[in-house]
Amino acid sequence: xxxxxxxxxxxxxxxxxxxxxxxxxxxxxxxxxxxxxxxxxxxxxxxxxxxxxxxxxxxxxxxxxxxxxxxxxxxxxxxxxxxxxxxxxxxxxxxxxxxxxxxxxxxxxxxxxxxxxxxxxxxxxxxxxxxxxxxxxxxxxxxxxxxxxxxxxxxxxxxxxxxxxxxxxxxxxxxxxxxxxxxxxxxxxxxxxxxxxxxxxxxxxxxxxxxxxxxxxxxxxxxxxxxxxxxxxxxxxxxxxxxxxxxxxxxxxxxxxxxxxxxxxxxxxxxxxxxxxxxxxxxxxxxxxxxxxxxxxxxxxxxxxxxxxxxxxxxxxxxxxxxxxxxxxxxxxxxxxxxxxxxxxxxxxxxxxxxxxxxxxxxxxxxxxxxxxxxx
Amino acid sequence: xxxxxxxxxxxxxxxxxxxxxxxxxxxxxxxxxxxxxxxxxxxxxxxxxxxxxxxxxxxxxxxxxxxxxxxxxxxxxxxxxxxxxxxxxxxxxxxxxxxxxxxxxxxxxxxxxxxxxxxxxxxxxxxxxxxxxxxxxxxxxxxxxxxxxxxxxxxxxxxxxxxxxxxxxxxxxxxxxxxxxxxxxxxxxxxxxxxxxxxxxxxxxxxxxxxxxxxxxxxxxxxxxxxxxxxxxxxxxxxxxxxxxxxxxxxxxxxxxxxxxxxxxxxxxxxxxxxxxxxxxxxxxxxxxxxxxxxxxxxxxxxxxxxxxxxxxxxxxxxxxxxxxxxxxxxxxxxxxxxxxxxxxxxxxxxxxxxxxxxxxxxxxxxxxxxxxxxx
Numbered sequence: 001x002x003x004x005x006x007x008x009x010x011x012x013x014x015x016x017x018x019x020x021x022x023x024x025x026x027x028x029x030x031x032x033x034x035x036x037x038x039x040x041x042x043x044x045x046x047x048x049x050x051x052x053x054x055x056x057x058x059x060x061x062x063x064x065x066x067x068x069x070x071x072x073x074x075x076x077x078x079x080x081x082x083x084x085x086x087x088x089x090x091x092x093x094x095x096x097x098x099x100x101x102x103x104x105x106x107x108x109x110x111x112x113x114x115x116x117x118x119x120x121x122x123x124x125x126x127x128x129x130x131x132x133x134x135x136x137x138x139x140x141x142x143x144x145x146x147x148x149x150x151x152x153x154x155x156x157x158x159x160x161x162x163x164x165x166x167x168x169x170x171x172x173x174x175x176x177x178x179x180x181x182x183x184x185x186x187x188x189x190x191x192x193x194x195x196x197x198x199x200x201x202x203x204x205x206x207x208x209x210x211x212x213x214x215x216x217x218x219x220x221x222x223x224x225x226x227x228x229x230x231x232x233x234x235x236x237x238x239x240x241x242x243x244x245x246x247x248x249x250x251x252x253x254x255x256x257x258x259x260x261x262x263x264x265x266x267x268x269x270x271x272x273x274x275x276x277x278x279x280x281x282x283x284x285x286x287x288x289x290x291x292x293x294x295x296x297x298x299x300x301x302x303x304x305x306x307x308x309x310x311x312x313x314x315x316x317x318x319x320x321x322x323x324x325x326x327x328x329x330x331x332x333x334x335x336x337x338x339x340x341x342x343x344x345x346x347x348x349x350x351x352x353x354x355x356x357x358x359x360x361x362x363x364x365x366x367x368x369x370x371x372x373x374x375x376x
Numbered sequence: 377x378x379x380x381x382x383x384x385x386x387x388x389x390x391x392x393x394x395x396x397x398x399x400x401x402x403x404x405x406x407x408x409x410x411x412x413x414x415x416x417x418x419x420x421x422x423x424x425x426x427x428x429x430x431x432x433x434x435x436x437x438x439x440x441x442x443x444x445x446x447x448x449x450x451x452x453x454x455x456x457x458x459x460x461x462x463x464x465x466x467x468x469x470x471x472x473x474x475x476x477x478x479x480x481x482x483x484x485x486x487x488x489x490x491x492x493x494x495x496x497x498x499x500x501x502x503x504x505x506x507x508x509x510x511x512x513x514x515x516x517x518x519x520x521x522x523x524x525x526x527x528x529x530x531x532x533x534x535x536x537x538x539x540x541x542x543x544x545x546x547x548x549x550x551x552x553x554x555x556x557x558x559x560x561x562x563x564x565x566x567x568x569x570x571x572x573x574x575x576x577x578x579x580x581x582x583x584x585x586x587x588x589x590x591x592x593x594x595x596x597x598x599x600x601x602x603x604x605x606x607x608x609x610x611x612x613x614x615x616x617x618x619x620x621x622x623x624x625x626x627x628x629x630x631x632x633x634x635x636x637x638x639x640x641x642x643x644x645x646x647x648x649x650x651x652x653x654x655x656x657x658x659x660x661x662x663x664x665x666x667x668x669x670x671x672x673x674x675x676x677x678x679x680x681x682x683x684x685x686x687x688x689x690x691x692x693x694x695x696x697x698x699x700x701x702x703x704x705x706x707x708x709x710x711x712x713x714x715x716x717x718x719x720x721x722x723x724x725x726x727x728x729x730x731x732x733x734x735x736x737x738x739x740x741x742x743x744x745x746x747x748x749x750x751x752x
Contacts, residue, residue: 037700037704037706038697038700038701038704038706039701039706039707039708039709040708041706041707041708042707042708042711043708044689044708044711045692046688046692067703067704068675068696068700068704072676072696072700075676075678076678076694076696081678082678082694082696082697082700083697084692084693084694084697299444299448300448300451302451302452302457302458312422313420316421316422316460317460318452318458320444320448320452320458321414321458321459321460324413324414324443324444324448324458325414325415327443328413328414328443328444330413330414330415330417331415331417331418331707331710331711332415332416332417332418332419332420333415334707335418335420335707
């Protein structure tokens with residue numbers, strides 16, 4: 001697996017590249033739909049492929065480990081075959097989900113013990129274990145185990161947490177180097193930069209991560225409660241240290257505006273549950289702003305969601321119909337909103353890429369950005 | 377709208393025909409997926425068209441009247457345009473749903489008052505009103521208002537109920553003849569035969585319905601608790617009286633085996649929530665029997681649901697994957713199971729039609745029937 005940096009915007013740090021994987025090329029910047037437990041909620045694999053144009057999707061190690069479990073995934077020869085998805089897959093390390101279990105988890109040097117949210121059974125995630133699990137899942141891009149402290153963590157806690165993350169990172173890479181892929185294609189391991197909102201810690205963490213000479217790097221622990229401006233500052237700091245010729249993945253971010261700002265600061269990869277989760281709650285993202293489809297104003301709007309969209313759902317279903325479906329709690333409403341939003345997110349990164357290649361990204365961004373957060 | 381009876385099986389009453397509507401032809405025998413409130417649950421319209429091969433779908437007047445309501449449907453120029461479905465639509469009269477509201481409804485000569493299951497608001501369905509509502513919905517086939525008594529109703533109640541249904545039928549037809557379609561295409565009105573499990577009442581009711589010289593006829597009040605054999609007997613009685621050259625629609629039935637038995641007895645049209653509702657509960661219908669996909673035996677079955685199916689979901693998703701999705705309560709599981717079952721139901725009626733046309737329906741039916749109810 002390797003990354004070709006094709007072009008950098010002359011007026012910003014925005015970059016266009018191609019990440020080559022054994023399951024196909026990924027044109028960056030890219031957004032990765034979240035397929036938590038082996039399915040992007042309410043979306044068929046063929047819709048991801050043909051309508052949303054997803055080039056890579058994300059799976060959650062925590063969820064996949066619990067269900068269907070590594071034994072089933074290994075018997076299926078990995079998640080790609082299990083779910084019928086032949087393009088790349090990235091998995092997180094499970095750390096983020098485990099740490100959000102709050103009282104049901106306990107941290108130690110060795111790793112993190114936790115109780116399953118499904119049946120209360122006890123488990124442990126160690127740095128070595130999550131590499132083994134991701135080998136069995138067979139993701140193209142695996143993540144190192146990290147601790148993700150709250151956005152408002154005090155400095156001392158943030159530093160200790162970061163140091164633990166670094167020791168875990170070292171152990172993950174050691175395990176990674178000692179083991180082989182199980183299904184005949186290559187798997188990369190991305191280290192995760194932590195350090196909370198503290199520039200000094202972010203620098204130290206980026207340097208520790210960079211020392212791994214990885215195929216790509218993740219920036220974690222952002223969009224977890226800190227002000228957005230702090231997030232952007234941290235990205236800038238980290239991206240001055242991470243190697244220029246490798247992809248940078250900003251974990252769990254964000255709104256379309258967040259994506260454009262982070263792309264401008266040199267981020268190449270994103271994932272977020274927002275398009276699907278907010279979609280299921282009736283929120284649509286568009287170039288003109290966000291739509292709360294439950295709002296009565298859409299009840300009589302018999303216009304297609306977007307008559308010029310390349311997504312069929314945008315062309316054939318109307319605002320009024322989607323309003324009705326979401327108000328009536330019809331499953332089809334969740335399906336339409338999820339496809340619309342994911343298609344839009346992929347359009348955002350695709351259009352961003354076109355402007356990076358054309359050399360006018362910064363100008364284009366400043367034109368579209370003000371519209372994105374308008375409430376329609 | 378008219379029906380061409382093309383062929384009758386030499387060894388049974390099974391018939392193949394074509395019902396011509398302004399929204400296209402319907403090849404009978406046919407199964408109609410239920411699109412309760414303007415959506416076949418968990419299924420896109422394009423999937424109904426291209427994958428399931430639905431030739432007509434059903435809408436529920438009660439649900440559509442409450443949500444989105446006739447005002448919205450009229451503003452959209454009818455349900456076809458509102459939901460983006462250009463093939464035929466049949467609507468029930470709302471009677472069945474209203475009568476299932478139990479304490480929340482009250483019957484009188486005039487009609488039926490009821491409380492909305494959504495907000496408790498009070499409404500009345502009269503014979504004239506449900507014709508007007510179905511005019512606004514714009515269904516190709518409308519149903520007369522009927523009372524649908526429980527399967528075990530005593531004779532006296534069944535007779536009185538039937539007589540009320542007949543008076544309502546007369547009023548429905550009067551209103552039908554006094555009014556015009558609203559959207560430029562023809563709408564038919566089908567009377568509904570009632571009479572519970574009593575042969576004498578079924579005969580009287582079939583004669584009353586037949587006197588309407590309608591485009592087609594419905595058989596209601598079956599599969600509501602009576603033994604299956606009684607249902608088949610009632611169908612036989614009714615179908616000796618209903619005009620041979622008109623389609624007969626058996627309402628709310630049933631299992632694949634029920635369909636084949638009823639087809640053998642001269643029924644042409646069916647609807648039922650079973651393929652979608654049972655699908656959402658993890659039950660799959662196949663030519664070899666029924667599958668409870670939640671059963672642990674499917675956990676390791678990495679075979680496609682049906683590698684030779686014309687439905688893509690059957691070819692790309694495995695039993696193990698669907699087991700996982702349904703166990704994990706993933707929406708995609710509901711989508712896959714719904715498409716699979718509807719596709720199968722349409723395959724059943726299509727294959728039945730081929731055998732009627734080939735003249736060997738009865739023989740074919742006796743070969744496939746024993747397998748359909750096997751629990752795999």
